[in-house]
Amino acid sequence: MGKTIIEKILTSHSGQECQANDIVVATVDFVMGQDGTSPLAIRAYENMEGQELFNPDKVALVIDHSSPSPLEGVSALHTIMRNFAKQKGCRIYDIGEGVCHQLIPESGQVGPGSLVIGADSHTCTYGALNAFSTGVGSTDLAGGLVSGKMWFKVPETIKFVCNGVLPAGVYAKDLILYLMGQVTADGCTYMAAEYTGEAIQALSMEGRFTVANMAIEMGAKAGLMEADEKTFSWLRQFTEQEFTAVSADPDAQYHKVLTFDVSELEPQVAKPHRVDNVSPLSEVAGTPIQQAFIGTCTNGRLEDLRIAAAILAGKKVHPDVRLIVAPASRKVYLDAMNEGIIQRLVEAGAAVVTPGCGPCVGTHNGVPSDGETVISTANRNFKGRMGNSNAEIYLASPASVAASALTGVITDPRQFMK
Amino acid sequence: MKFQGKCHKFGNDVNTDYIISGKYKFKTLDMNELAKHVMEDLDPDFYSKVTAGDFIVAGNNFGCGSSREQAPLAIKHANIGAVLAKSFARIFYRNAINTGLPVLECDTDLIDAGDVLDIDLSQGVIINRTKDMKIAVKPLPQVMIKILHDGGLAPHFRKHGGFNFD
Numbered sequence: 022m023g024k025t026i027i028e029k030i031l032t033s034h035s036g037q038e039c040q041a042n043d044i045v046v047a048t049v050d051f052v053m054g055q056d057g058t059s060p061l062a063i064r065a066y067e068n069m070e071g072q073e074l075f076n077p078d079k080v081a082l083v084i085d086h087s088s089p090s091p092l093e094g095v096s097a098l099h100t101i102m103r104n105f106a107k108q109k110g111c112r113i114y115d116i117g118e119g120v121c122h123q124l125i126p127e128s129g130q131v132g133p134g135s136l137v138i139g140a141d142s143h144t145c146t147y148g149a150l151n152a153f154s155t156g157v158g159s160t161d162l163a164g165g166l167v168s169g170k171m172w173f174k175v176p177e178t179i180k181f182v183c184n185g186v187l188p189a190g191v192y193a194k195d196l197i198l199y200l201m202g203q204v205t206a207d208g209c210t211y212m213a214a215e216y217t218g219e220a221i222q223a224l225s226m227e228g229r230f231t232v233a234n235m236a237i238e239m240g241a242k243a244g245l246m247e248a249d250e251k252t253f254s255w256l257r258q259f260t261e262q263e264f265t266a267v268s269a270d271p272d273a274q275y276h277k278v279l280t281f282d283v284s285e286l287e288p289q290v291a292k293p294h295r296v297d298n299v300s301p302l303s304e305v306a307g308t309p310i311q312q313a314f315i316g317t318c319t320n321g322r323l324e325d326l327r328i329a330a331a332i333l334a335g336k337k338v339h340p341d342v343r344l345i346v347a348p349a350s351r352k353v354y355l356d357a358m359n360e361g362i363i364q365r366l367v368e369a370g371a372a373v374v375t376p377g378c379g380p381c382v383g384t385h386n387g388v389p390s391d392g393e394t395v396i397s398t399a400n401r402n403f404k405g406r407m408g409n410s411n412a413e414i415y416l417a418s419p420a421s422v423a424a425s426a427l428t429g430v431i432t433d434p435r436q437f438m439k
Numbered sequence: 440m441k442f443q444g445k446c447h448k449f450g451n452d453v454n455t456d457y458i459i460s461g462k463y464k465f466k467t468l469d470m471n472e473l474a475k476h477v478m479e480d481l482d483p484d485f486y487s488k489v490t491a492g493d494f495i496v497a498g499n500n501f502g503c504g505s506s507r508e509q510a511p512l513a514i515k516h517a518n519i520g521a522v523l524a525k526s527f528a529r530i531f532y533r534n535a536i537n538t539g540l541p542v543l544e545c546d547t548d549l550i551d552a553g554d555v556l557d558i559d560l561s562q563g564v565i566i567n568r569t570k571d572m573k574i575a576v577k578p579l580p581q582v583m584i585k586i587l588h589d590g591g592l593a594p595h596f597r598k599h600g601g602f603n604f605d
Contacts, residue, residue: 044580044581044582044604046602046604056465057461057464057465057505057507058506058507058508060468061468061508061509061512064468065592065593068593068597069592069593069596069597070596070597071596086461086465087465092466094466094467095465095466098465098466098467098468140506141505141506142504142505142506142530144506156506156530157506157530157533158506158507158508158530158533158534158537158538159508159534160508160534160537160538160591160592160593161533161534161537161592163592163593164592164596164601164602167596167601168596168601168602170601170602171602172582172602172604174580174582206452206500206503207451207452207499207500207503207526207528210500210503210526210528210529211529237504240500240503240528240529242529295452382461382465383460383461383462384461384462384465388462401454401456401504403454403456403457403504404456404457404480405456405457405460405461405462405480406456406461408460408461408462410460410479410480
């Protein structure tokens with residue numbers, strides 16, 4: 022019987038011919054933790070009486086969720102991570118380096134066919150590189166650090182076939198928000214998503230990361246894509262390591278195959294307080310906003326900043342709006358500086374903050390006030406997500422956020438693209 | 440393991456930000472401190488309403504969102520005996536088993552807020568005392584039973600030196 026991508030990766034990593042619903046123990050190629058999860062993982066590691074890491078070269082800790090530290094308590098947790106990394110000899114990405122889900126792909130250590138666990142739910146992002154990559158909690162992470170292995174129930178797969186061509190002004194973010202609205206927040210629970218079709222193939226790697234990143238918002242264990250020339254040429258910027266593409270067999274068994282045509286898609290938003298509360302942006306156009314945020318592991322990449330800067334160039338952010346920009350990594354920040362993107366954003370009135378997760382997870386760098394409305398390029402709009410449960414969050418593409426920052430109300434970006 | 444307690448009821452898609460907000464969880468590893476803020480954005484008085492051994496009862500997709508293990512830990516430290524839901528998000532489910540918080544998949548439409556339940560974990564039986572009714576529980580995978588039986592993943596590793604499901 023044919024296999025899906027995830028069945029093939031779990032077969033190759035467990036040494037056991039497996040299919041959906043089997044339980045396997047698989048070797049992992051890379052293990053990652055961030056500052057919200059690693060301190061507890063280190064505690065669990067000690068509790069397991071772990072001695073050496075299974076392989077320090079395949080482990081990274083990332084300080085990105087509260088970075089630089091806004092509080093004494095957080096500083097103490099960061100110290101635990103720095104000491105552990107020093108003692109065990111693994112890589113630590115410290116403040117200013119960026120968001121884990123940008124840094125790990127940029128490290129070149131993950132590619133087609135890799136199996137990765139990360140103690141962060143958005144670890145599914147590397148599915149864009151044709152890797153099986155999934156979020157785990159701190160104790161599972163500790164198990165991975167000790168043994169280099171993890172147990173998995175092999176998930177069934179839902180295949181998303183996206184046909185057609187995205188219209189101008191409509192982006193990967195609009196596509197994944199639309200899919201979210203269609204399948205809902207538990208539409209892929211316990212399952213993997215495979216995204217395919219000409220609309221996915223046409224996306225840049227940045228756009229593919231955006232789509233894979235939000236697989237978890239549907240409850241999925243992974244959001245996988247096929248590898249093509251774009252995947253390999255993107256990886257060649259960062260590594261000489263050879264990877265082999267993993268494709269699904271033509272007779273692979275899917276839980277469901279969903280087919281969409283994206284040619285008529287409009288800009289989308291997820292409305293408060295649910296990621297699957299999705300509508301065309303036009304339904305809420307004109308809603309006043311007080312804060313706009315461009316960044317995160319969903320949409321803080323060079324292409325995202327470039328799109329936003331093109332809309333903001335030579336204009337000023339609305340006087341009643343605060344625009345916050347957090348590049349996804351130091352590399353993204355530097356590339357954006359070299360292209361003049363940061364200059365254009367700052368001249369328009371943006372506050373550029375240190376690469377990291379802060380505003381999205383409500384730790385610092387932009388907690389909204391009571392009764393305020395935020396439009397953000399992040400992946401979650403739960404009540405309280407940005408640090409205040411009396412604020413409302415709309416999720417949208419970088420173009421829509423930039424356009425809204427100019428007008429002070431939720432705005433279709435296509436009016437700035439004529 | 441047997442529990443008796445009363446039920447606190449929530450809806451579908453209770454995410455881990457609602458269980459324990461990011462604004463608290465990044466600051467400390469003190470779970471007793473985090474426990475005071477459990478479910479705060481859904482019910483600001485929740486922590487003070489809980490009597491030790493009470494149950495959280497919810498709909499579909501409980502624990503969706505972030506991978507924070509502080510979510511099951513804070514629930515456990517708020518003295519909740521078990522969480523019952525129609526379905527759980529997968530990372531939360533694994534985290535709960537790994538840290539020893541009992542999680543049971545069952546038809547929670549058969550339970551109302553305030554109902555008193557008897558739960559026998561080893562038998563996988565829930566009795567709704569208030570409604571005088573037995574409620575079926577979806578069994579755990581064998582792997583998870585083994586981990587639970589060893590007392591969580593860390594004791595499992597101490598005992599076996601790694602994953603051992605044979």
